[in-house]
Amino acid sequence: MASPQGSRAPLEFGGPLGAAALMLLLPATMFHLLLVARSGPARLLGPPPYLPGLQVLWSPRMLLLWLTWLGLQAALYLLPARKVAEGQELKDKSRLLYPINGFQALMLTALLVGLAVSAGLPLGALPEMLLPLAFAATFTTFIFSVLLYLKALVAPASALAPGGNSGNPIYDFFLGRELNPRVWSFDFKYFCELRPGLIGWVLINLAMLMQEAELRGSPSLAMWLVNGFQLLYVGDALWHEEAVLTTMDITHDGFGFMLAFGDLAWVPFTYSLQAQFLLHHPQPLGLPVASVICLINAVGYYIFRGANSQKNTFRKNPSDPRVADLETIPTATGRQLLVSGWWGMVRHPNYLGDLIMALAWSLPCGVSHLLPYFYLLYFTALLVHREARDEQQCLQKYGLAWHEYCRRVPYRILPYIY
Numbered sequence: 191m192a193s194p195q196g197s198r199a200p201l202e203f204g205g206p207l208g209a210a211a212l213m214l215l216l217p218a219t220m221f222h223l224l225l226v227a228r229s230g231p232a233r234l235l236g237p238p239p240y241l242p243g244l245q246v247l248w249s250p251r252m253l254l255l256w257l258t259w260l261g262l263q264a265a266l267y268l269l270p271a272r273k274v275a276e277g278q279e280l281k282d283k284s285r286l287l288y289p290i291n292g293f294q295a296l297m298l299t300a301l302l303v304g305l306a307v308s309a310g311l312p313l314g315a316l317p318e319m320l321l322p323l324a325f326a327a328t329f330t331t332f333i334f335s336v337l338l339y340l341k342a343l344v345a346p347a348s349a350l351a352p353g354g355n356s357g358n359p360i361y362d363f364f365l366g367r368e369l370n371p372r373v374w375s376f377d378f379k380y381f382c383e384l385r386p387g388l389i390g391w392v393l394i395n396l397a398m399l400m401q402e403a404e405l406r407g408s409p410s411l412a413m414w415l416v417n418g419f420q421l422l423y424v425g426d427a428l429w430h431e432e433a434v435l436t437t438m439d440i441t442h443d444g445f446g447f448m449l450a451f452g453d454l455a456w457v458p459f460t461y462s463l464q465a466q467f468l469l470h471h472p473q474p475l476g477l478p479v480a481s482v483i484c485l486i487n488a489v490g491y492y493i494f495r496g497a498n499s500q501k502n503t504f505r506k507n508p509s510d511p512r513v514a515d516l517e518t519i520p521t522a523t524g525r526q527l528l529v530s531g532w533w534g535m536v537r538h539p540n541y542l543g544d545l546i547m548a549l550a551w552s553l554p555c556g557v558s559h560l561l562p563y564f565y566l567l568y569f570t571a572l573l574v575h576r577e578a579r580d581e582q583q584c585l586q587k588y589g590l591a592w593h594e595y596c597r598r599v600p601y602r603i604l605p606y607i608y
């Protein structure tokens with residue numbers, strides 16, 4: 191049974207008050223964005239064009255559609271996997287097993303959607319359903335988080351996350367108590383992190399593209415770019431699915447409202463904002479500008495993928511010829527820190543690449559509105575905060591060696607600036 195005593199981990203996100211505020215603010219922001227993206231002025235900082243009543247938001251049919259989507263992705267998760275990977279070592283020295291079949295799930299979803307569309311499924315109708323769908327996703331996320339909280343009450347103490355067990359129910363509900371909640375081998379956090387939300391995001395994008403083709407005869411170049419860039423990003427994440435097993439979300443954070451809402455509602459409904467904006471606010475884009483934007487995305491992707499692959503290769507096998515020549519700092523844990531290559535440029539080169547891509551996703555939407563730049567602004571804040579959390583954890587793990595790394599590589603994300 192879980193210990194009722196509060197853990198001594200320092201409180202994050204502004205403690206219980208911050209957690210309560212975020213639980214209201216995040217869904218409110220998501221609905222604000224959905225409403226504003228379809229309004230004429232599309233003003234990020236203005237009031238929403240109208241406040242939808244419950245009869246607009248609540249639809250049992252949309253709830254059923256949402257649950258069917260989750261069910262389909264769960265069924266694809268359970269299909270035989272090309273590989274089963276081991277997670278990081280847990281407190282009790284055991285390691286969990288995870289199926290690596292996310293990319294297969296993306297391909298099968300594409301096949302099923304393709305078949306359904308050719309059989310007459312009106313995917314272009316999805317843009318009109320976004321509000322009640324997002325409401326269904328938010329509603330189920332709250333229920334799901336309550337179930338996760340209750341499940342953690344009967345979990346052994348060794349299954350609890352380092353944070354999220356303060357003893358304050360609001361804070362713990364938000365952050366999540368159990369590290370890897372599972373029913374048999376079905377891992378809820380791992381499943382939610384990569385599948386329904388990420389694949390849902392590119393499906394919403396595709397629906398915007400199809401609806402634009404229906405309205406205007408063909409999709410615009412800007413819509414093609416946004417769809418292409420974000421599909422590359424999601425495809426890459428699922429292709430490198432195993433890498434998510436070393437992220438702090440999987441190894442450190444509990445599974446509670448923050449991640450459940452982030453994965454299931456926030457990602458599909460707000461990360462598709464640029465495509466939503468373009469459907470209602472077509473933007474002219476010439477080939478020369480489009481080529482420059484493609485180049486920016488390619489540079490971002492090159493840094494993002496290069497940095498992530500270099501670290502993953504090094505962590506798997508430090509004597510791999512691709513990384514064996516890189517300079518390193520030894521640490522007391524026996525693990526080493528890379529101090530040349532991408533990780534010698536700044537301490538989070540992968541974040542830099544990710545931010546450059548975020549810029550490339552907004553640029554096709556022009557510069558007349560701030561709204562399509564919401565993702566870039568939010569993502570900068572998220573990564574700056576995430577970087578600070580990661581530094582804290584690395585300092586705890588590596589102590590003096592981390593100080594030495596910070597001395598040798600003084601910039602965090604942006605060389606010579608931050």
Ligand SMILES: NC(=O)C1=CN([C@@H]2O[C@H](COP(=O)(O)OP(=O)(O)OC[C@H]3O[C@@H](n4cnc5c(N)ncnc54)[C@H](OP(=O)(O)O)[C@@H]3O)[C@@H](O)[C@H]2O)C=CC1
Pocket residue numbers: 436437438439494498501505525526527528529533537538540541544576580583584
């Ligand atoms: N689109 C989105 O919404 C989001 C995208 N992301 C992306 O996901 C990816 C993963 O990000 P994230 O999980 O935050 O963290 P990272 O992949 O950056 O991992 C951080 C960990 O890497 C290890 N590390 C740090 N420095 C070094 C070094 N010099 N040499 C070797 N290992 C080092 C440490 O772990 P250890 O030593 O234990 O291996 C550290 O805890 C990133 O590309 C990020 O941009 C992340 C969040 C949201």
Ligand SMILES: CC(C)CCC[C@@H](C)[C@H]1CC=C2C3=C(CC[C@@]21C)[C@@]1(C)CC[C@H](O)C[C@@H]1CC3
Pocket residue numbers: 216383384423426427434437439448449451452453456457
């Ligand atoms: C809504 C809150 C403010 C915060 C929610 C955060 C989540 C949306 C993100 C936390 C870590 C994430 C990661 C990804 C997507 C966003 C969330 C779930 C990736 C899967 C994106 C693709 C990358 O290649 C890997 C990322 C891992 C972390």
